[in-house]
Amino acid sequence: MTQIIKASHLCLGYKKNEDIIRDANFCINKKDFVFISGASGSGKSTLLRSLYGDLKISSGELEVNHIPIHHATKGQIAALRRHTGIVFQDYKLIEEWDIEHNIMLPMLINGYNKNLCKSQAKELLSHINLLHKNNKYPLELSGGEQQRVAIARAISHKPDIILADEPTGNLDDYSSELIWSLLKSANKHLGITIIVVTHRIPEHLNIFYRKLNIQEGEVYEFS
Numbered sequence: 001m002t003q004i005i006k007a008s009h010l011c012l013g014y015k016k017n018e019d020i021i022r023d024a025n026f027c028i029n030k031k032d033f034v035f036i037s038g039a040s041g042s043g044k045s046t047l048l049r050s051l052y053g054d055l056k057i058s059s060g061e062l063e064v065n066h067i068p069i070h071h072a073t074k075g076q077i078a079a080l081r082r083h084t085g086i087v088f089q090d091y092k093l094i095e096e097w098d099i100e101h102n103i104m105l106p107m108l109i110n111g112y113n114k115n116l117c118k119s120q121a122k123e124l125l126s127h128i129n130l131l132h133k134n135n136k137y138p139l140e141l142s143g144g145e146q147q148r149v150a151i152a153r154a155i156s157h158k159p160d161i162i163l164a165d166e167p168t169g170n171l172d173d174y175s176s177e178l179i180w181s182l183l184k185s186a187n188k189h190l191g192i193t194i195i196v197v198t199h200r201i202p203e204h205l206n207i208f209y210r211k212l213n214i215q216e217g218e219v220y221e222f223s
Ligand SMILES: Nc1ncnc2c1ncn2[C@@H]1O[C@H](COP(=O)(O)OP(=O)(O)O)[C@@H](O)[C@H]1O
Pocket: 014, 020, 038, 039, 040, 041, 042, 043, 044, 045, 046, 047
């Protein structure tokens, strides 16, 4: 098994001497499907942000996809993000672009040919049952529909890792089901490493997954 993420004595926080995550040590392998849980305010989003270089590391070491985040250059962080799909609880779609172009964005950034981007976006739109709305703008869609687009966008360029922060937080059952099935299939068929912050692990997922919990600043694995 090949490691894709390794944290050693990792400490994270926003203020000096006030670490939210303290001395975390864990490894995540390629193709792992990992849930991160913990009480509200425990540091789940903080930990996830560190994995795409959105947070300065207080101390310790964190390696993600061969990049040492604790002393990475801006160029290395940009490269890391090109190979990462990120999903936020509040979708963060580009409101001025229709949903087809939103899905095309990571592919365009990665230099895919325009026709390939279009056909791939169309295929993903049909997977999320929104092909008939391809030229609609994000604000013309429901929250659940917008999040389905956000997941399709995160998968479109076949990243090495997908990081999702409470992706089904307040969605309808139908959209949640579609999102879990898309993440499962990205993991199973494309071998993408999936890391999802959630306060409730869905039942009947039918895959093998790992669970990390954060409690009082400590990260530990449980079964
Ligand atoms: N940008 C920030 N600046 C200062 N403190 C923050 C910031 N973001 C989060 N925090 C604090 O860090 C702690 C963990 O937050 P967060 O990682 O968002 O928790 P969770 O996602 O588990 O609910 C909380 O006490 C929160 O108030």
